């Protein structure tokens with residue numbers, strides 16, 4: 001698979017390439033990962049969801065798994081990815097009794113999960129394969145459970161600038177939010193909410209307290225579409 005081979009070649013310097021691309025924001029990758037998971041935890045508390053089993057779809061180096069486990073006091077997480085090299089690093093650094101990593105071929109979706117989290121993956125998937133990837137996620141979730149899709153916001157000029165600086169984003173096309181919503185609905189998900197986060201770079205961090213009040217406007221560098229798997 002072409003994407004797997006591309007990411008395999010980045011496994012050794014993915015973190016450095018990401019840090020270099022994100023540097024105009026003044027923050028590192030962990031700031032954004034923690035922000036996404038904290039926001040998701042707040043959203044799920046509001047709707048009374050307490051996931052016990054979680055998937056990180058397109059888990060990369062696996063560094064979000066400990067954040068998900070901690071935020072939800074979950075029983076287990078599973079990370080899936082197409083890149084064998086990324087999975088090797090993820091297993092080495094983060095595998096445990098409660099955290100396991102599989103290729104998308106090894107893991108067989110069987111409606112056992114309460115939450116699927118996915119960040120920054122779909123803009124690396126060819127558009128004609130979006131439906132197939134969403135179907136995999138749909139089949140992984142229990143009926144009625146939730147999917148948190150995080151993508152880069154193509155309407156934010158800072159995001160577009162960062163993507164042009166990012167070695168592994170060459171050829172990636174950020175998904176416009178209406179397109180992502182359309183794909184999710186077609187796959188059988190009900191959209192619960194759309195949130196746009198990460199407006200202010202570090203030098204304006206004193207303004208960040210305002211972000212929660214304007215998160216429904218398409219300003220932030222990334223957006224979350226939180227959705228629920230409809231009962232068939």
Ligand SMILES: C[S@@+](CC[C@H](N)C(=O)[O-])C[C@H]1O[C@@H](n2cnc3c(N)ncnc32)[C@H](O)[C@@H]1O
Pocket residue numbers: 003004007057058059060061064080081082083086104118119120121124125133
């Ligand atoms: C930019 S990285 C993001 C990694 C991780 N989600 C994070 O937030 O750090 C994109 C990841 O998506 C994976 N990926 C690309 N196409 C995929 C697919 N069809 N299914 C699952 N993972 C995929 C890549 O191998 C890579 O690890």
